[in-house]
Amino acid sequence: MRFIIEKRNEKSKKMQVLIPIYSLLISFVLGAIVLLLSNANPIQTYAAIFKGAFGSNTKIQYTLVKMIPLLMCGLAVGIAFRLRFWNIGAEGQYVMGVIGITWVMQFWTWLPNVLVLPIGLIMAIIFGGLWGGIPGALKAQWKVDETLTTLMMNYIAIGIAEYLYISAWKAPKNNMGTVKYPDFAWIQRFWGKVHYGIFIALILVVILYFVLYKTRWGFELNMIGKNSEAARCQGVSIKKNIILAMLLSGAIAGLAGGIDASAVTHSLTKGVNSGYGFTGIIVAWMSGLNPFVSIVIALFLAALETGSDALQITMHLPSAMGEVLQGLILIPLLAGSIFIDHRIKPARVKGDK
Amino acid sequence: MKKLSILLTCALCTLAPIFAGGSTETAEMSEDAPMKVGVIYVSAPGDFGYSYMHDQGTIAAEEYFGDKIEVIRMENIAENEESERAMESLIDEGCKIIFANSYNYQQYMQNVAKEHPDVYFEHCSGYLDNENMSNYFGRMYQMRYLSGIIAGQMSESGNLGYVGAFNTPEVVRGINAFTLGARSVNPDATVTVVWTNTWFDPSKEKQAAESLLDGGCDVIAQHQDTTEPAKAAIDRGAYAIGYNANFMELTGSNHVLVSPMWNWGSYMIPEIQKAMDGTWTSQSYWGGLDDDMILLSPVSDLVPSDTVDAVMALEQQMRDDTFDVFWGELKDNTGTVRQAAGEKMSDGDMLTMDWFVEGVIGSAK
Numbered sequence: 001m002r003f004i005i006e007k008r009n010e011k012s013k014k015m016q017v018l019i020p021i022y023s024l025l026i027s028f029v030l031g032a033i034v035l036l037l038s039n040a041n042p043i044q045t046y047a048a049i050f051k052g053a054f055g056s057n058t059k060i061q062y063t064l065v066k067m068i069p070l071l072m073c074g075l076a077v078g079i080a081f082r083l084r085f086w087n088i089g090a091e092g093q094y095v096m097g098v099i100g101i102t103w104v105m106q107f108w109t110w111l112p113n114v115l116v117l118p119i120g121l122i123m124a125i126i127f128g129g130l131w132g133g134i135p136g137a138l139k140a141q142w143k144v145d146e147t148l149t150t151l152m153m154n155y156i157a158i159g160i161a162e163y164l165y166i167s168a169w170k171a172p173k174n175n176m177g178t179v180k181y182p183d184f185a186w187i188q189r190f191w192g193k194v195h196y197g198i199f200i201a202l203i204l205v206v207i208l209y210f211v212l213y214k215t216r217w218g219f220e221l222n223m224i225g226k227n228s229e230a231a232r233c234q235g236v237s238i239k240k241n242i243i244l245a246m247l248l249s250g251a252i253a254g255l256a257g258g259i260d261a262s263a264v265t266h267s268l269t270k271g272v273n274s275g276y277g278f279t280g281i282i283v284a285w286m287s288g289l290n291p292f293v294s295i296v297i298a299l300f301l302a303a304l305e306t307g308s309d310a311l312q313i314t315m316h317l318p319s320a321m322g323e324v325l326q327g328l329i330l331i332p333l334l335a336g337s338i339f340i341d342h343r344i345k346p347a348r349v350k351g352d353k
Numbered sequence: 354m355k356k357l358s359i360l361l362t363c364a365l366c367t368l369a370p371i372f373a374g375g376s377t378e379t380a381e382m383s384e385d386a387p388m389k390v391g392v393i394y395v396s397a398p399g400d401f402g403y404s405y406m407h408d409q410g411t412i413a414a415e416e417y418f419g420d421k422i423e424v425i426r427m428e429n430i431a432e433n434e435e436s437e438r439a440m441e442s443l444i445d446e447g448c449k450i451i452f453a454n455s456y457n458y459q460q461y462m463q464n465v466a467k468e469h470p471d472v473y474f475e476h477c478s479g480y481l482d483n484e485n486m487s488n489y490f491g492r493m494y495q496m497r498y499l500s501g502i503i504a505g506q507m508s509e510s511g512n513l514g515y516v517g518a519f520n521t522p523e524v525v526r527g528i529n530a531f532t533l534g535a536r537s538v539n540p541d542a543t544v545t546v547v548w549t550n551t552w553f554d555p556s557k558e559k560q561a562a563e564s565l566l567d568g569g570c571d572v573i574a575q576h577q578d579t580t581e582p583a584k585a586a587i588d589r590g591a592y593a594i595g596y597n598a599n600f601m602e603l604t605g606s607n608h609v610l611v612s613p614m615w616n617w618g619s620y621m622i623p624e625i626q627k628a629m630d631g632t633w634t635s636q637s638y639w640g641g642l643d644d645d646m647i648l649l650s651p652v653s654d655l656v657p658s659d660t661v662d663a664v665m666a667l668e669q670q671m672r673d674d675t676f677d678v679f680w681g682e683l684k685d686n687t688g689t690v691r692q693a694a695g696e697k698m699s700d701g702d703m704l705t706m707d708w709f710v711e712g713v714i715g716s717a718k
Contacts, residue, residue, distance in 0.1 A: 271433030
């Protein structure tokens with residue numbers, strides 16, 4: 001029997017739910033094979049990762065702290081993805097956010113102490129938003145391919161950040177990195193390592209859910225994503241919405257950077273491009289662009305990252321294995337997403353009518 | 354589709370025990386249980402460079418102590434808050450002493466050290482400390498100087514290249530020492546510096562070396578964690594000066610003239626012993642030739658024997674404290690006199706060095 005792949009008339013709701021679950025399971029199986037090949041017991045290894053991520057209060061705290069930027073970057077790119085605008089520049093927008101807040105922390109010393117953090121976060125939002133807005137405007141005005149511009153702008157942002165922490169803004173004593181932010185402007189922790197930024201992220205989830213699912217604008221974004229021609233006929237301005245969505249997307253990624261910098265690193269330094277922006281793409285994809293589901297996915301990916309420490313400690317596996325296991329999650333997911341728009345059915349053979 | 358569902362459900366069942374949380378074994382601590390030692394590397398020991406040599410030190414300690422210690426290694430740990438998490442994980446596992454080998458771990462280690470007063474912390478290459486945290490490093494600049502002499506002697510063009518990671522005092526000091534060494538035998542020699550802004554990136558390191566070779570350099574020295582810059586030089590028929598490990602052995606080429614090397618075991622073993630005995634105290638340690646923390650690899654057979662003899666004689670003088678690299682008049686590469694004749698540079702000035710000596714082409718800023 002032969003099979004053909006046929007385009008579905010409408011996206012399959014069922015598949016949107018099932019595919020992330022199935023691909024996760026397939027990736028576990030693939031991971032197990034890789035682990036067996038490296039002479040490690042897969043069940044023990046996955047158990048070790050789980051314990052490494054949730055095995056003690058400290059570990060849960062680290063996982064939650066890691067979840068915050070992943071969740072926010074996932075939300076950020078998710079907005080752009082709604083319009084089928086492929087923003088893969090959250091990494092750069094995140095970095096620009098850190099640059100923005102660092103600028104305030106370092107040089108706006110005339111501000112009253114209580115205003116430093118809020119204004120710093122606003123600057124992170126502005127920097128990130130503008131960095132996202134540029135490719136948005138380029139696309140809206142001149143149809144410049146956004147995949148290229150957002151990707152390239154990541155490297156520009158990272159380059160600027162490197163220049164700043166290695167040279168221009170470097171703390172005296174010839175270290176890398178800027179001086180620490182003043183401690184009155186840090187986002188405080190309330191449970192071990194977990195800081196108040198987590199509430200900002202969660203509130204953002206609720207707001208975005210409301211905006212995207214309950215407002216006219218959210219409806220317009222969806223319409224553009226589904227069928228931009230139809231949207232145009234309905235009088236929806238595609239140009240305006242692309243730019244607005246990208247400003248918002250960049251702003252959220254920038255805020256993620258601002259929050260992480262003021263709560264965790266307290267400076268602009270090496271490691272600012274920690275890959276949250278890229279992992280955010282996975283969060284958005286796996287969650288089907290749903291803000292609430294993003295929480296679960298971000299937590300899962302954060303756990304995988306913190307839990308991977310255990311691979312080295314208890315399983316004595318090389319650190320690269322953690323990255324392999326993370327990478328294996330993506331492959332079935334991307335391959336599987338074809339079933340959302342397509343179905344496989346037996347090919348009709350001649351005379352079969 | 355149905356078949357697939359069944360298949361996946363089966364897979365889920367086999368994997369279910371994962372989510373049950375695994376077994377909760379409680380490690381029983383007894384009197385003669387091995388002491389747990391944690392080590393954190395910035396790259397993988399497979400780099401055959403910096404972390405590789407640290408791991409050689411760790412292996413030496415394992416051989417020395419046998420089953421009295423248990424080492425837990427964590428490699429490829431980023432120099433951000435991830436390192437803090439790694440240290441916390443090692444403490445969770447019961448490590449009594451933790452070594453971390455890269456500069457930017459220091460702030461995180463100090464934070465963790467303050468929270469865990471009963472654990473000993475050892476930070477390599479920084480300057481921060483605490484009651485329970487030491488920093489340690491070696492006077493690698495002495496070996497850099499000696500390798501500079503060999504490079505200066507063997508270069509035909511007098512045009513030397515140096516692939517540097519970051520403009521930290523450690524790297525700047527090494528470049529200065531290398532340049533002074535080269536110019537002690539070839540007063541017209543210059544050293545061109547290219548920064549890669551990474552300790553470990555095989556392709557960037559290689560590219561940097563190639564750009565220097567394209568610019569006419571015929572000896573490539575490096576302050577990087579892999580053998581790539583040296584390999585790039587060998588491939589072009591130029592000479593290389595290794596770093597960290599014996600690059601002649603690793604690359605199998607006698608175009609590697611010599612390699613300044615680390616011997617970390619000489620520090621780690623006594624520190625672990627002190628932690629065991631309960632006599633450990635915090636210190637800022639800058640080891641040199643006397644305690645075997647630094648050494649020169651065997652010299653390539655391409656180097657004339659009188660040069661080797663001269664180098665060995667100078668090494669002896671440094672051991673005897675009758676000569677050192679940053680003694681006497683020093684000019685920076687803009688021509689300003691930085692140190693008057695007859696003066697000896699203090700450790701403090703060496704540890705914060707942020708300018709290049711005359712003969713270096715590049716900026717330390």
